Amino acid sequence: MNGEVFRQLMAWRNEKALHMRVERFKILQNKTIEMIAEEAPKTYDALADIKGIGKKKLAEFGNEILGIVNRYGGETGLQDLFSHQSSKTALSKEQEEQDKDAEKEPVFTVSNFLNFLNTKFSERTVCVQGEVSSVQVHPSGIYFSLKDKDDESVLNCYIRPSVYERCGVVLDEGMEIKMSGVPNVYKPKGRLSFLVYTLELAGEGSLKKAYELLKKKLEEEGLFARKRSLPEFIHRIGIVTSRTGAVIDDFRRNLMPLGMELYLCDARVEGVRAVDDVLAGIKWFNAYMPDLDVLVVIRGGGSLEDMQAFNNERVARALFASAIPTFCGIGHDRDVPIVNLVADRAASTPSIVAMAMNASWDRLRENLPTLRQDLLYSFESAMSGVRTNVDTLLEKLLGYIAQLFLRFRHLAHQLSRALDEIGARIESIRKQSNDMMASVLQSMSRVVRDMGTMLHARETYLEGVSPERNLKLGYSIIKNEKGKVVRSSSDVKIGERVTTKLGEGELVAKVEEVN
Amino acid sequence: MQKEKEKISDSLSKLEKIVSWFSSQNEVDVEEGLEKVKEGAVLIKDLKERLKNVENEFQEIKKDLSGEEE
Numbered sequence: 001m002n003g004e005v006f007r008q009l010m011a012w013r014n015e016k017a018l019h020m021r022v023e024r025f026k027i028l029q030n031k032t033i034e035m036i037a038e039e040a041p042k043t044y045d046a047l048a049d050i051k052g053i054g055k056k057k058l059a060e061f062g063n064e065i066l067g068i069v070n071r072y073g074g075e076t077g078l079q080d081l082f083s084h085q086s087s088k089t090a091l092s093k094e095q096e097e098q099d100k101d102a103e104k105e106p107v108f109t110v111s112n113f114l115n116f117l118n119t120k121f122s123e124r125t126v127c128v129q130g131e132v133s134s135v136q137v138h139p140s141g142i143y144f145s146l147k148d149k150d151d152e153s154v155l156n157c158y159i160r161p162s163v164y165e166r167c168g169v170v171l172d173e174g175m176e177i178k179m180s181g182v183p184n185v186y187k188p189k190g191r192l193s194f195l196v197y198t199l200e201l202a203g204e205g206s207l208k209k210a211y212e213l214l215k216k217k218l219e220e221e222g223l224f225a226r227k228r229s230l231p232e233f234i235h236r237i238g239i240v241t242s243r244t245g246a247v248i249d250d251f252r253r254n255l256m257p258l259g260m261e262l263y264l265c266d267a268r269v270e271g272v273r274a275v276d277d278v279l280a281g282i283k284w285f286n287a288y289m290p291d292l293d294v295l296v297v298i299r300g301g302g303s304l305e306d307m308q309a310f311n312n313e314r315v316a317r318a319l320f321a322s323a324i325p326t327f328c329g330i331g332h333d334r335d336v337p338i339v340n341l342v343a344d345r346a347a348s349t350p351s352i353v354a355m356a357m358n359a360s361w362d363r364l365r366e367n368l369p370t371l372r373q374d375l376l377y378s379f380e381s382a383m384s385g386v387r388t389n390v391d392t393l394l395e396k397l398l399g400y401i402a403q404l405f406l407r408f409r410h411l412a413h414q415l416s417r418a419l420d421e422i423g424a425r426i427e428s429i430r431k432q433s434n435d436m437m438a439s440v441l442q443s444m445s446r447v448v449r450d451m452g453t454m455l456h457a458r459e460t461y462l463e464g465v466s467p468e469r470n471l472k473l474g475y476s477i478i479k480n481e482k483g484k485v486v487r488s489s490s491d492v493k494i495g496e497r498v499t500t501k502l503g504e505g506e507l508v509a510k511v512e513e514v515n
Numbered sequence: 516m517q518k519e520k521e522k523i524s525d526s527l528s529k530l531e532k533i534v535s536w537f538s539s540q541n542e543v544d545v546e547e548g549l550e551k552v553k554e555g556a557v558l559i560k561d562l563k564e565r566l567k568n569v570e571n572e573f574q575e576i577k578k579d580l581s582g583e584e585e
Contacts, residue, residue, distance in 0.1 A: 233520050243575060252573060259569030263576050284576070293520075361566070364523060368562050371530045375555045378537030382548050 067119025
């Protein structure tokens with residue numbers, strides 16, 4: 001591998017990337033550079049064979065790469081034109097050339113000379129500003145002339161379709177533009193033209209014109225007519241803006257703390273790279289987080305020139321194509337940025353966008369307290385009806401109870417009166433019975449007394465009539481054999497034995513005669 | 516996430532329905548009314564929870580540059 005070619009290619013590639021403001025690997029990958037240094041291709045065909053060199057790269061950088069290889073790598077070819085020594089000297093290139101010119105006039109073939117020129121031209125990217133005239137759009141690219149504003153000088157320019165598309169600017173005659181690129185001689189025609197790498201509008205006038213053109217075009221296509229509504233209760237938000245600067249802080253500060261999820265895709269919002277960054281952000285969110293509630297694109301205010309990325313056709317179309325509802329908050333004064341027109345909703349400042357996010361919660365935030373009150377009130381009033389019923393019922397019930405009590409008291413009264421009566425009756429009965437007892441006792445004692453008297457009289461009488469007394473007086477009592485008292489003579493028979501009881505003792509006698 | 520959003524919306528309309536249920540009744544059945552109020556209280560609690568101060572989460576996405584661009 002030729003180390004010098006490698007180093008030179010690396011240096012060229014890095015400078016190129018810087019000029020074109022793209023990543024280095026987009027120009028050439030390290031691996032490809034290594035292979036070029038290894039193979040040292042001398043022709044387009046040979047260069048095309050190297051892996052990593054496609055048609056696009058060949059067309060864009062072929063001349064320059066071949067120039068470097070020729071200059072630093074080969075034993076033959078153009079190397080001799082620039083230097084006698086193969087090793088580097090301390091002399092500057094100009095000095096080398098002067099030395100060389102002095103020694104020997106080199107002779108080029110036409111093709112080699114043009115290659116030489118193109119190589120020289122491609123070494124430094126330049127910026128040119130001027131006014132566009134005679135634009136021709138062709139499948140192979142866009143051809144236009146850039147006129148000097150002050151005199152009639154004209155520069156022929158060429159933009160590759162891919163570059164043109166990336167610029168997102170519709171070129172029109174009269175526009176003032178600032179472009180970067182390199183001069184290049186088109187070999188078949190020998191015509192000098194300017195190969196445009198990047199392009200942006202310059203001057204308020206052309207910006208305004210471009211803005212009006214794009215606005216009209218997109219409006220006619222209907223890109224401003226479709227407005228999707230944002231969801232309620234926005235929770236997940238994708239944000240495309242710069243991570244630095246006040247805008248993102250402003251936006252975040254104005255959001256209410258509702259547990260939202262914010263995803264920031266950092267994007268430059270000004271300058272040549274802004275278009276690609278904003279585009280990448282919009283596409284990224286749609287590709288990887290398509291379920292976001294809303295995609296927010298925000299930027300503070302600025303001049304039309306600062307705002308180019310947001311008046312850019314590609315950005316506008318990407319926004320229109322977003323499946324996620326879009327909300328643009330690009331600061332502005334008179335001219336509403338195209339993206340604001342395309343977005344589903346738009347606001348003139350990032351803070352207003354944040355407040356709209358908050359507002360998506362209004363239905364909940366505002367209705368909830370009302371609903372809560374309504375619910376309590378409804379329930380209370382419903383229950384108060386019931387309570388009134390209960391109260392009425394209770395009152396009635398209490399009335400009944402009171403009545404019951406009254407009756408009870410009445411009964412109790414009656415009962416006690418009855419008891420009193422009974423008591424009195426019992427008392428009187430007891431008294432009666434007591435009286436009765438007393439009179440009975442009295443009667444009884446009188447009877448006993450009478451009986452005593454009577455008994456005494458009887459006794460006296462009985463004493464008078466007792467047989468014992470008569471016996472003592474001399475009377476006797478005779479009983480026949482049968483023990484029967486003999487009252488007549490017929491009670492005995494002759495010969496019968498009779499027993500005679502005397503006053504004292506007895507005697508037995510035999511009947512001798514009966515008369 | 517979509518589900519949560521629907522949940523909020525559902526809960527809200529449920530709550531609205533409960534409130535209008537009360538006003539539509541001539542005579543509120545106590546049992547049923549109590550049930551509804553209980554249900555409403557739960558909904559209100561959930562929804563309030565959702566409105567409580569919860570810090571927003573902020574995160575910068577790392578997009579793969581080489582993968583995404585042309």
